[in-house]
Amino acid sequence: MENQFDIAIIGAGSGGYIAAIRAGQLGLKVACIEANPYADPNGDPRPGGTCLNVGCIPSKALLASSEEYEKIVHHVAAHGISVNGVSMDVEKMVERKAGIVTKMTKGIEFLFRKNKVTFIKAHARFSAKTDAGFRIEVRGKRFDDVINAKNVIIATGSKARHLPGIPVDNVTICDNAGALDFTEVPKRLGVIGAGVIGLELGSVWRRLGADVTVLEAMADFLPGCDAAVSKELFKILGNQGLKFELGAKIGEVTTGNNSVQVTYTDREGQQRAFQCDKLVVAIGRVPNTENLNLGAIGLKVNARGFIDVDAHCKTALPNVYAIGDVVRGPMLAHKAEDEGVMVAEIIAGQAGHVNYGAIPSIIYTSPEVAWVGKTEQELKMEGVSYKAGQFPFTANGRALGNGDVQGFVKVLADTKTDRVLGVHIVSTYASEMIGEAVMAMEFVASSEDIGRISHAHPTLYEAIREAALAVDNRALNM
Numbered sequence: 474m475e476n477q478f479d480i481a482i483i484g485a486g487s488g489g490y491i492a493a494i495r496a497g498q499l500g501l502k503v504a505c506i507e508a509n510p511y512a513d514p515n516g517d518p519r520p521g522g523t524c525l526n527v528g529c530i531p532s533k534a535l536l537a538s539s540e541e542y543e544k545i546v547h548h549v550a551a552h553g554i555s556v557n558g559v560s561m562d563v564e565k566m567v568e569r570k571a572g573i574v575t576k577m578t579k580g581i582e583f584l585f586r587k588n589k590v591t592f593i594k595a596h597a598r599f600s601a602k603t604d605a606g607f608r609i610e611v612r613g614k615r616f617d618d619v620i621n622a623k624n625v626i627i628a629t630g631s632k633a634r635h636l637p638g639i640p641v642d643n644v645t646i647c648d649n650a651g652a653l654d655f656t657e658v659p660k661r662l663g664v665i666g667a668g669v670i671g672l673e674l675g676s677v678w679r680r681l682g683a684d685v686t687v688l689e690a691m692a693d694f695l696p697g698c699d700a701a702v703s704k705e706l707f708k709i710l711g712n713q714g715l716k717f718e719l720g721a722k723i724g725e726v727t728t729g730n731n732s733v734q735v736t737y738t739d740r741e742g743q744q745r746a747f748q749c750d751k752l753v754v755a756i757g758r759v760p761n762t763e764n765l766n767l768g769a770i771g772l773k774v775n776a777r778g779f780i781d782v783d784a785h786c787k788t789a790l791p792n793v794y795a796i797g798d799v800v801r802g803p804m805l806a807h808k809a810e811d812e813g814v815m816v817a818e819i820i821a822g823q824a825g826h827v828n829y830g831a832i833p834s835i836i837y838t839s840p841e842v843a844w845v846g847k848t849e850q851e852l853k854m855e856g857v858s859y860k861a862g863q864f865p866f867t868a869n870g871r872a873l874g875n876g877d878v879q880g881f882v883k884v885l886a887d888t889k890t891d892r893v894l895g896v897h898i899v900s901t902y903a904s905e906m907i908g909e910a911v912m913a914m915e916f917v918a919s920s921e922d923i924g925r926i927s928h929a930h931p932t933l934y935e936a937i938r939e940a941a942l943a944v945d946n947r948a949l950n951m
């Protein structure tokens with residue numbers, strides 16, 4: 474194997490594989506090394522990281538299937554359609570999801586070949602810093618070698634955080650990986666953590682008929698979201714049948730007879746217990762920075778296990794970069810991708826850049842929640858003077874036609890300059906609509922700019938314009 478590279482990228486997840494492709498496009502000689510435990514049928518590591526293998530893509534496949542099912546069972550009757558004998562084949566649904574994952578991971582290998590990226594399916598470990606760069610051992614089923622690189626990008630991602638004393642077997646007690654592979658709908662599903670994963674996976678299995686209880690340590694629901702959004706989503710998910718215990722302190726978790734018993738102290742200090750057939754633990758993620766032998770090149774991790782970097786993902790060591798879930802900022806695939814492109818361009822001598830103030834966030838519940846920029850709470854805390862405009866989908870013709878008027882759009886703009894500071898959407902298609910708001914923020918738009926842009930009619934995204942107009946109390950359809 475060729476073993477002299479301009480860049481060695483450790484990790485072929487969202488950050489690493491995109492960095493590899495961009496660096497390949499820029500004519501650099503790139504090795505991308507991946508030791509993913511989610512192997513292909515030959516037992517070889519697959520590219521794509523958490524997002525493609527056990528995260529964004531498979532969970533969205535299941536969300537889509539469960540949404541189709543729920544529509545047929547609960548919503549098409551309102552359109553005059555009657556359907557009898559609806560049933561759900563969970564194994565087929567999971568098989569479909571697996572097919573999508575395989576297709577996409579194969580697609581990355583094709584893109585690697587197209588961009589002349591050397592893909593090394595092995596575990597990477599630093600062995601030394603040399604005058605010419607870095608020496609890295611790559612060991613796997615088909616590789617036992619040492620490569621040299623002038624630059625390194627650490628893109629090793631994160632893994633699910635588990636609770637001490639609660640062993641995850643991914644059969645009865647699961648993290649994000651096991652919860653995507655149930656072979657039947659659990660009657661009673663317990664979820665620890667009302668964060669993004671807990672709500673998305675809880676929603677999938679609730680729609681298919683599971684009785685879902687979510688235990689959350691914090692007293693507030695989704696405290697990082699704009700308060701109006703958290704309040705609205707809490708109400709909607711509750712009406713859908715998800716049960717929440719906020720402020721719960723988890724006690725003992727015991728398994729037996731294909732069920733799990735969870736004891737906890739509720740927010741009033743009362744001891745409580747409940748039984749479920751499966752338990753999903755979704756309490757956040759920790760960076761994968763162990764087993765890299767970072768000491769061999771003199772790189773340290775911080776107290777929380779993350780690698781400290783500057784705004785351009787440069788570590789304390791020259792020519793060593795870190796991107797994605799191993800560094801500060803939200804653990805989001807698109808943030809990792811943007812950082813991958815930035816770093817590849819910087820190494821190629823260009824001016825790579827990420828605008829951290831305009832990274833969208835999405836929760837794929839039904840309806841979805843999407844936002845970009847600041848929340849009202851943040852603006853208040855920062856002492857920024859702002860105006861807010863809000864528009865409900867009950868007043869949007871397309872939403873009425875769709876028979877789905879849940880949610881609203883809220884635009885926050887600076888009182889003096891009218892610059893858009895944040896946009897928050899609760900709607901079935903919020904994930905797609907947020908693109909307009911990200912574009913507006915990236916180009917430093919004012920709420921008046923959005924109000925003056927022609928918006929096709931009838932569309933859901935007209936609600937963004939109406940909310941922007943509402944900033945100055947001049948929404949047209951309200």
Ligand SMILES: NC(=O)c1ccc[n+]([C@@H]2O[C@H](COP(=O)([O-])OP(=O)(O)OC[C@H]3O[C@@H](n4cnc5c(N)ncnc54)[C@H](O)[C@@H]3O)[C@@H](O)[C@H]2O)c1
Pocket residue numbers: 529636665666667668669670671673688689690691721723755756757758803804805834835836837
């Ligand atoms: N749609 C998306 O963009 C998407 C989807 C899935 C995951 N992710 C990312 O993956 C990461 C992990 O997701 P997640 O849902 O595991 O984390 P999260 O940080 O979104 O939520 C974890 C939740 O668990 C709670 N919690 C922590 N310890 C607890 C305990 N002992 N008992 C009860 N509750 C406890 C926290 O208060 C929090 O509400 C996040 O950073 C998320 O952004 C993103």
